[in-house]
Amino acid sequence: MEELYERIDEPFRAWLAALVGIVSILVVGALAFPRQVYDGFIWKYFWGPVAADGQGATCAVREGGETTLLTSTTECAQATGYVAEPGYTTVSTISYALILIFMLVGVVLLLHRLEIGYDPAFFFALFPFVLFGGALRTVEDVGITLGPEAAATVPYPWSAALISPFIYFTVFFLTLAALLVSIGLSERGLVDRFQPPLAVAGSALLAITLAYLGWVIQVSDAITFNVWVPVITLVGATILTAAAWWATERFAPSVNAGTGLMGALVIWGHNVDGVANVLSLDWNHVFGLPDYGPKHVVNGFIYNNTGTVQPQWLTDAIGTAWPFIFLKLGAAVFVVWIFDDRIFEESPAYAMLLLITVLAVGLGPGTRDFLRATLGI
Template sequence: MATVSERIGLDPERLWGLGVAAILVALVGGSLAFPRVVYDGFIWKYFWGPVQADANSAVCATRATGVTEYLGSSSACAAAAQPVAFPGYTLVSEVGYMVTLVIALTGVVFLLRRLDIGERPRFFYALIPFMFFGGAFRVVEDANDAPGMVDALITYPWNTLVISPVIYVTVFAITLVAVVGSVFAERSGVIDDYVKPLFGAGIAILAVTLGYLLFIGITGAQGATFYPQVLVVILVGATAVAAVTWVLLERFAPEVNAGTGLIGLVIIWGHAVDGVANVVGLDWMTALGAGNNLIPKHPVNKAVVDFTASTLPESILAITGDAWPFLLVKLVAATAVVWVFDEQIFEDSPRYAILLLIAVLAVGLGPGTRDMLRATFGV
């Protein structure tokens, strides 16, 4: 069966470019022609409005008058006329971001093909520091957006660059510069292998970010406090859970990780970090002497917590907490993804397989790092 590009006589790269252009024309054109419906009621309400509200430490934001206003109380938000946007994600925005991710990954595949890189696991491992950096960088903003903070390192509108989901674009741009720069250095004969400086660049920016967080945590700047016990519990817990999961797979279902090998273990560990960080952050901060428990910001997290709280009796919840099913969901989902990537996929399209696995790890390890460090530094 002929592909779409073959039937219309365009190569895949041009077809992708035309598709992206068409989407942009529809969104921009619709915003200009019907600003109240397309921009205010869709783009702003579900995508940009939540970022603005978060960046300004508001309970919500509204554009009822066509101008963005920030409200500081739940009662005012409930009484405000639509459209109203709250910090965080909605189901609509998460679907939109997933579609955007698929489109972006396709474009990255074309770029990697042009650069002739990304077919080997070493590319996957070289990008892991950038995933940690993305989560840590988000915590920098968390430490700077408290109400009344006068010595913020990053202020509005620049802080929108480190708020989800814009931070994904920011981290992607930084990573892209590092990848292209490393490849260029190798092709120019400056270095022998682009992977080493790429990995080094990720380690360097991660070290700077963690150094800043450690500084404010130890000195108490930006209202931060350093809780090392939280960091230890999350890392040890995630490592133990991932190890047990991996051993069970190796023993009873070795076909699950036959295609990915150690990459599969890294992915399960990355999502275990996200799961354990949520369990500790939402239920066990007080027990660890690390301040108040956190509040779930993602619809999936909140749905799992709400379901558990409404299903199990109070006597059990007092012992187990209500966030632990989220860890199970993360482990099952990560294992299922690892299972999908069998040996045939790597033989047919190794570059696309590696890139998808990078994305799978990033959507677990990035938010997991943010939740882990946010709890660790009390912000």
Template sequence: MATVAERLDVDPARLWAGSVLALLVALIGGSLLFPRTVYDGFVWHFFWGPVQADANAAVCAVRQGGTTRYLYDAAACSAAAEPVAYPGYTLVSEVGYVVILLVALSGLVFLLRRLGIGSDRDLFFSLLPFVFFGGALRVVEDVTDAAADPLIGYPLNTLIISPVIYFTVFAITLLVLLASVSLARQGVIDRYTRPLAAGGTLVLVVTLLFLLWSAIAPDGPGTFYPQVLVVILVGATASAAGTWVLIEQYAPGINAGTGRLGFVVIWGHAVDGVANVVGLDWMVALGAGPNLVPKHPVNRAIVEITASTLPQSVLALTGDTWPFLVVKLVAATLVVWLFDEQIFEESPQYAILLMIAILAVGLGPGTRDMLRATIGV
């Protein structure tokens, strides 16, 4: 079947750029012409408002008359007139970010093809440190919120708050990628993937050192709970390994196309699942402070369903978050199954980038929850 670009006889990259530009013009134009409906009621309500509320450590943010107010009382937020934005995600915003992600991935495919890179799987493993870096960088904002004198204040802290942090990490990764490709083309290094992985490792280590300092410094805002880190990593590795063994034994065709990439994806989502289970149910039992609160709609829904379905005697032993780990493992396995060998043969750059994106939406938040619980912020 002919693609849209082929039917219109237009270069696919040009068609993509034109479509993105048209969408931006429509969104910006609508915000200018109908600010209360388009901007306040949609853009601000579901996307920018939650970021502002989070950045100002408010219970919610309220948009009235073209201005934003921050409320720090739950009752006041409940009584406020819409639009009201709460920190975190909504189903509308999550769908919107998925669309943005897919559009961005398409643009990246055109860029990689123009650069003549990304057709081998080394790119996946070279970008892995940046996925950890994104989750760790998000905890920096959590640390500044907990500090008596925040190092990063509003509006600069919005750069490291979800979902803006994804654009921040993307920009850093893209700069390192372009620099690595330039070094390879100049003959300074043999392969661009080596400085790319080194750059990601460098920013990750710097971020982790800052977080460690915040947890062990006498006047730091955090407290170091190494037992949380150990439990999450061991639990995630064990659950991912168990899932992989079952796949290899009973359905080896699931990972025929992905190989090692598939295991990394399942492990990344296992980290997210176990971090939620530990953070929401077992912090007190581990002697690591109070349990965390779920921020994502899916997490909250699973917790509510489990709590209303299972007897209290069972919940007292298991907690109400463990189904989230099961959902993550099943979903990751299904995604791995979709990536057969044909996808990698027809469009290797897109397949690899999509695998990275799928890993990032699990391992990124999982790393954030794991580190946040580990340093008690």
């Protein structure tokens, strides 16, 4: 790994030094002023909400160095000390956004120095990790359905790694570790290229996660298996992607010129999200699924307002969420068109990272949505 270390130059080392400095300040502050820094900031805005969520509580209360879980909204409102409820706050949202930007800068610097750049093989090697992220999020959904005492549930505090937003860090660091190990194997001459072992690592993580979900289906009566959900979702997304690919190649070949099959995969990922949402919202009763609500703001607007502009007979026949499919498809095609050759030539590492992010934004939630519907949770 010495050759790998030598290729990491000063900008990345400066970024790493900043990371160590920020973490050190928080650790020293928490030790020196535990009530103000740890209880009043780190715990209240970051760990407390996850602790409450992971243990099925309405809120968690931190007072006198002790944490108490409450299940009543009245008790939470009357509690003294620092109170944390599941979900995000303004402080945590802004903080996570800043952390995301900081981490993206570090990743871009790392990719630049490792000279990964514009290589479609790298993009496709990361594809299993995107599926893994969505599947891993479903594991936490299973835990909520079964309850914290169920034998098949991942116990707290380990379950915190599966709860948003910590799950994003879990997937990120597992992916980064697999990337560095794969590059190390290539540097040592054990493999010709780092992409194949990277893809194998992601596929292995995905297989383990799916195997766990399959085991839960066998041992729990609360979890079902609706085979038509993945069939309709994946086949439908594939048909829509094939149609979009044919249309763009036939009438606007410039759309795919910069990304090629990478763009097709991006469109497919967003189609998975679109089809899974429509299937869950408008067709859940047909397949015996629970009642789901729209998770996207745009999807919610479409779902709640389409019925006001289309005939009632059409609403009764196909529902009101269907425009979301075409919105996702159109948006994905537009984004793929933006990624032309010039973007990859000017900043290949940044362009590749951004394209992977676009894929993850669609396929990650889409994977979770159709797996949840498949399991009936």
